[in-house]
Amino acid sequence: MQEKVEAEHILSMNSVEVLYDNVMLAIKGVSVKVPKGEMIALLGSNGAGKSTSLKAISGLLKAERGRISRGEITFQGTDITEVLAQNRVGMGICHVIEGRRVFEHLTPDENLTAAAPRGMSRSALNAEKEKIYDYFPRLAERRNSQAGYLSGGEQQMLAIGRALVTQPKLLMLDEPSLGLAPFLVEEIFGILQKINQEEGVSVLLVEQNALAALEIVSQGYLIENGRVVMHGTAEALKSNSDIQEFYLGGGEETDFHNVKHYSRRKRWLS
Amino acid sequence: MDWVFLSELAINGALTGLLYSLFAIGLVLIYKASSVPNLAQGGLTMVGAYVVLALSHDAGLPLWLAIPLAAVIMFGLGFGIERVALRRLAGRPVVMILMLTLGLDIFLRGTTLAIWGGTSRSVDLGVSYEPLFLGDIFISRIHLVGAGVALALFVAFMLFFRTRTGIKLRAIADDYMASWSVGISVERGVGLSWALASVVAVAAGVIWGEVQGVDQALSLLLLKGLTVAVLGGLDSILGAVIAGIILGVVENVGADFLDPLVGGGSRELIVAAVLILTVMIRPHGLFGRHDIERV
Numbered sequence: 001m002q003e004k005v006e007a008e009h010i011l012s013m014n015s016v017e018v019l020y021d022n023v024m025l026a027i028k029g030v031s032v033k034v035p036k037g038e039m040i041a042l043l044g045s046n047g048a049g050k051s052t053s054l055k056a057i058s059g060l061l062k063a064e065r066g067r068i069s070r071g072e073i074t075f076q077g078t079d080i081t082e083v084l085a086q087n088r089v090g091m092g093i094c095h096v097i098e099g100r101r102v103f104e105h106l107t108p109d110e111n112l113t114a115a116a117p118r119g120m121s122r123s124a125l126n127a128e129k130e131k132i133y134d135y136f137p138r139l140a141e142r143r144n145s146q147a148g149y150l151s152g153g154e155q156q157m158l159a160i161g162r163a164l165v166t167q168p169k170l171l172m173l174d175e176p177s178l179g180l181a182p183f184l185v186e187e188i189f190g191i192l193q194k195i196n197q198e199e200g201v202s203v204l205l206v207e208q209n210a211l212a213a214l215e216i217v218s219q220g221y222l223i224e225n226g227r228v229v230m231h232g233t234a235e236a237l238k239s240n241s242d243i244q245e246f247y248l249g250g251g252e253e254t255d256f257h258n259v260k261h262y263s264r265r266k267r268w269l270s
Numbered sequence: 271m272d273w274v275f276l277s278e279l280a281i282n283g284a285l286t287g288l289l290y291s292l293f294a295i296g297l298v299l300i301y302k303a304s305s306v307p308n309l310a311q312g313g314l315t316m317v318g319a320y321v322v323l324a325l326s327h328d329a330g331l332p333l334w335l336a337i338p339l340a341a342v343i344m345f346g347l348g349f350g351i352e353r354v355a356l357r358r359l360a361g362r363p364v365v366m367i368l369m370l371t372l373g374l375d376i377f378l379r380g381t382t383l384a385i386w387g388g389t390s391r392s393v394d395l396g397v398s399y400e401p402l403f404l405g406d407i408f409i410s411r412i413h414l415v416g417a418g419v420a421l422a423l424f425v426a427f428m429l430f431f432r433t434r435t436g437i438k439l440r441a442i443a444d445d446y447m448a449s450w451s452v453g454i455s456v457e458r459g460v461g462l463s464w465a466l467a468s469v470v471a472v473a474a475g476v477i478w479g480e481v482q483g484v485d486q487a488l489s490l491l492l493l494k495g496l497t498v499a500v501l502g503g504l505d506s507i508l509g510a511v512i513a514g515i516i517l518g519v520v521e522n523v524g525a526d527f528l529d530p531l532v533g534g535g536s537r538e539l540i541v542a543a544v545l546i547l548t549v550m551i552r553p554h555g556l557f558g559r560h561d562i563e564r565v
Contacts, residue, residue: 063361063447089453097451103444105559106437113434114441115452166452 010036010170010202011057016071018052018061026052028226029071034170039196039203041213043247044223050206051098054172058095059085090117092169096176100155104148108139108158111147115165132161135191153184172204177212189216210247214238278407279522287518288417292474293495294502294510295423296467301504302443303463306364309371312492313378314468318344319475319484320382323391341472348468352461379486390483393476416477423470424511439463443505497545503558513556517544
């Protein structure tokens with residue numbers, strides 16, 4: 001019975017601790033589960049440990065001299081804690097890193113080619129590209145211009161498209177809404193939702209923009225100071241008064257007295 | 271003004287310049303994948319020439335077999351250098367890697383000195399020293415052959431960088447982290463660029479070994495190769511070729527004017543001036559990429 005429950009989670013992260021440079025504890029026992037085919041959000045403020053959690057899952061920690069010092073991560077039932085980042089991509093985990101980071105001097109088309117898995121045939125790659133251009137028609141128009149000159153929204157679309165070429169089963173996105181106009185965030189999130197439904201790709205979304213994220217995910221985790229402080233369905237989180245007050249910009253009173261109240265409550269929360 | 275003499279200087283200068291491009295292409299290959307100017311490219315070229323000599327003169331293989339075999343050996347050596355030395359330095363400051371390549375150059379020079387001694391030897395390519403006349407203009411045959419090799423490598427690499435593997439190498443040069451994130455093996459890519467640069471080093475070593483003999487002085491040609499690479503823009507293969515021609519012509523024609531005035535030795539001055547002026551006036555060279563800043 002336990003086995004069956006485990007199998008339904010494409011990813012589970014169990015009390016993972018991450019150390020940077022062997023001294024700095026960035027996350028302190030984070031447990032996150034992603035059910036197969038669902039969209040999950042990690043919410044929280046700057047420096048809470050959301051990005052570190054994603055890097056622990058994708059293995060990119062190593063490039064920043066970080067390592068998992070405790071806990072383990074399993075993907076489709078296999079322990080991947082010690083697997084190299086590039087092999088995790090082969091297993092179906094793709095991480096769209098923060099700040100878009102497209103290959104600026106390549107064209108969008110070449111950006112997609114660069115991400116092709118080893119052994120993918122030319123026709124399969126072309127079919128994959130067409131599918132991505134269908135999701136992001138804006139990219140199709142500019143497929144042969146230089147990627148560094150695309151707009152911020154287009155670069156984010158390209159970063160997502162590039163990740164899709166790797167044939168992910170779990171797509172992880174770090175702050176895709178960062179620096180984008182609200183209508184673009186809506187457009188990109190809508191496309192993500194479509195990809196999730198049509199391709200069956202599970203999605204783990206890191207966002208500061210909780211309002212937008214909670215509209216498309218089924219569950220959310222709230223991370224503060226390297227710990228998960230709250231976990232629930234999107235509906236439950238949206239109606240939680242703390243979340244409303246701190247992350248959704250809600251709350252009724254806004255006078256100075258309540259600003260102090262805010263910082264007191266937040267300390268209690270973590 | 272003697273126009274025939276001047277065009278002879280210019281044409282032979284251009285041909286010599288294309289021989290410098292042989293160094294520059296090797297430098298560009300490595301710079302494209304790892305953003306490090308490889309100060310060991312001169313050492314690699316020298317080793318390439320010695321390996322060819324060892325296979326042909328010492329082991330008695332014919333040159334048509336010795337040269338491709340040397341290319342294979344050097345291909346392996348290039349991968350080996352990444353595996354043994356560079357991989358540990360991934361993610362460290364560029365200056366560390368730069369110092370490593372400098373150390374590697376000195377190491378290679380010392381090794382060849384210990385194994386083969388310091389006497390200059392010739393490759394004996396069998397290219398005739400008979401002058402070739404184009405109208406009234408005298409052209410060196412070996413320079414012509416070398417220039418042809420440089421142009422052939424240029425075309426080959428231009429095509430290579432359009433293949434999937436070539437695109438992945440360019441992606442690595444753009445962004446290591448993003449490359450890792452989509453499963454590109456950065457380590458293997460950097461290794462491949464070193465391996466290819468080492469193969470180019472065999473070509474450069476054979477041609478230059480024929481022009482000036484095989485000894486440790488071969489590695490000093492790095493300075494001219496580096497000047498060409500910087501002038502062309504460190505990451506542009508096309509730049510390496512065009513800048514090679516420019517530097518060769520300027521050096522040959524300029525030296526002819528300046529040498530009588532300063533009493534010789536102005537070639538080095540011209541090369542140094544080109545290097546310094548390029549860095550001061552146009553740091554990214556003629557065809558090098560700018561870092562993109564969107565407005």
